Amino acid sequence: MSVASVHNLTVRYGTKTALSDLTLEFPDGCVGLLGPNGAGKSTLLKTLLGFLCPSSGSGSVLGLDIQSQGLEIRRRVGLMPEQDCHIPGDTAVSFVAYAGELAGMPSRRAMSRAHEVLEYCGLGEARYRNVETYSTGMKQRIKLAQAIVHGPKLLFLDEPTNGLDPAGRTEMLRLIQDVSHGKGVSVIVSSHLLHDVETTCDRVVVLARGRVVREGLVRELRELQGRQIEVELHLPTPAFAERAPVHGLEIVREAAGRYRLRAPDDLPDPARAVFLTAREVGAQVRSLQPAQRSLQDVFMEAIE
Amino acid sequence: MTGASPSERSQAASPSPAGAVVSHVADLTYRGYDGPLYARSFRWRVVALSILRSALRKPAFWLLAAASTIPHLFVVFQVFMSSLMPAGASRENPFLGSGVGSKYALYFHQAITSQSFFWLFLLALLVGAGSIAADNRANALLVYLSKPLTKTDYLVGKWAGLFATLALVTVGPALLLYVYCLFTFQSEGFLREEPLLIVRLLGAALVPPIVHASLLLGFSAWNRSPAVAGACYAGVYFVSFVAAMTAWGVLHRGDFAKGVLVRHLSVAGAIDGTVQNILGVGIRVMKWQRRQGPTWIELQPPDFAVVLLLALGLAVAGVVAARLRIRAVEVVRG
Secondary structure (H helix, E strand, O other), X not given: OEEEEEEEEEEEEOOEEEEEEEEEEEEOOEEEEEOOOOOOHHHHHHHHOOOOOOOEEXXXXXXXXXXXXXXXXXXXXXXXXXXXXXXXXXXXXXXXXXXXXXXXXXXXXXXXXXXXXXXXXXXXXXXXXXXXXXXXXXXXXXXXXXXXXXXXXXXXXXXXXXXXXXXXHHHHHHHHHHHHOOOOOEEEEEEOOHHHHHHHOOEEEEEEOOEEEEEEEHHHHHOOOOEEEEEEEOOOOHHHHHHHHHHOOEEEEEEOOEEEEEEOOOOOOHHHHHHHHHHHXXXXXXEEEEOOOOHHHHXXXXXX | OOOOOHHHHOOOOOOOOOOOOOOOOOOOOOOOOOOXXXXXXXXXXXXXXXXXXXXXXXXXXXXXXXXXXXXXXXXXXXXXXXXXXXXXXXXXXXXXXXXXXXXXXXXXXXXXXXXXXXXXXXXXXXXXXXXXXXXXXXXXXXXXXXXXXOXXXXXXXXXXXXXXXXXXXXXXXXXXXXXXXXXXXHHHOHHHHOOOHHHHHHHHHHHHHHHHHHHHHHHHHOOOOHHHHHHHHHHHHHHHHHHHHHHHHHHOOOOHHHHHHHHOOOHHHHHHHHHHHHHOEEEEEEEEXXXXXXXXXXXXXXXXXXXXXXXXXXXXXXXXXXXXXXXOOOOOOO
């Protein structure tokens, strides 16, 4: 089931086209929106929230029209923006409770819920502290807390790990993974950090220059054409690369003793061919495994 | 606690995904919210209450609110002094006699305009300068407007919060002063002579908050810094006042009484002119003449329609300016 979709959507800023004739569906679950800077990721999120008026095309979020039902959409959606958004002097709990009240929650419920979500986001101990004294990681968490305080069905996370150190990033990714799996909340993560998307999302959409250049399940996108294997030799041996084609193996990539080899479908046992080649050139095989593409490979291929 | 499905509740006491504290008591897992939600018409009140709450938390607010009662206390002192005069003696304002018109309304005009010109103005700067500018600077508008809240809800909430905060400071002391005068002059026909004074007083006390709140919202919305927004408003407020007074002095040097309207063509002047009309009072100003020395000139209130239109125009301009600037996202058009 799709939680958001756009059809032939075009968004222009004056003469600059940010999204061009975009047709796209976001299924439920966790979807990553990838793209280089200026690809149109944030524009798409803002359009889906009803903040930007498309020049042409249509779209819906949770079955609601983006142009005429913006308020209803925002009642069911939470946004974690990219930039900081805290009022100086506020405590975390008052900020999150205020966000809840703005979403329509009665003030007592909003306060109680603010405590809950801050606890969930790991800010329980710091909830009465002035937000200005928070570290970057804590500020990111409070942004997530205000986005989920009213129990949205769909979360838009815009660069959720911006400025985080490795530990903070891991924690944030764990939170995103947790909230997007089995909690009845769908998540759209906009990021240019491939690892983040790879860690948290089941599906990715790659945008470039306002168009969709690749989309699909992460595991499907990472699958390789044909059979490929990754071989690591004890020492770099140039003769290995020269000899491999003799046994039907094609060198795809080679770097510092690591080789990616493509085996044709009619080669019955590629592993045997690797060991034969190694024995013939006097090389020692340290590891041999089926090769996988990283999301970075997919991304780079898509935007090139 | 809010409602949750049984399956979600069964996850209670499992480790927090944030990896923080593992508690046997608190349910640290994420749960959806399925409690009640108010209709959209309530949202502006949330914004308004937040302005009021944040103002009441500031010590400077209480300091200025206390200081802004000085004009009222001074009037109380005047009333007290006049009540000490022997029966039958004139009970006109013994200090300067700074007004013309309804006897008791003069007291309130003196208090309201003195308060509005300086103390209320400072208070408005304190509370209103950052009302939208602080949100602009913190990028909070994106978060607020990502909730089911329209720009109009937000603006109405900000205006109402600011207006209520300022009205609290103008109406409160004015009513206390009214009660004091009521007890002091009851036997002298206070209610009989000016039965509608309470209505006029409430109307007059609300004029400065309306104008200050609206204009400050406009200035605040167009700035990212509360200090700059405040400085801009202060500049416009005082420069327009000085300009109007100078123009009045220059254009009507021969007969000050004729140029009353010019004198009120400023923010402060529009407020004062409207208050004068509502209370039905005029003022006396001192003119220094080389041969005759100081003489008092009576100035009737300016044309009500014009000053009311000016005050309303300023208020509407402020609100419209704010409305034009409030947006969730900045759009730079290429």
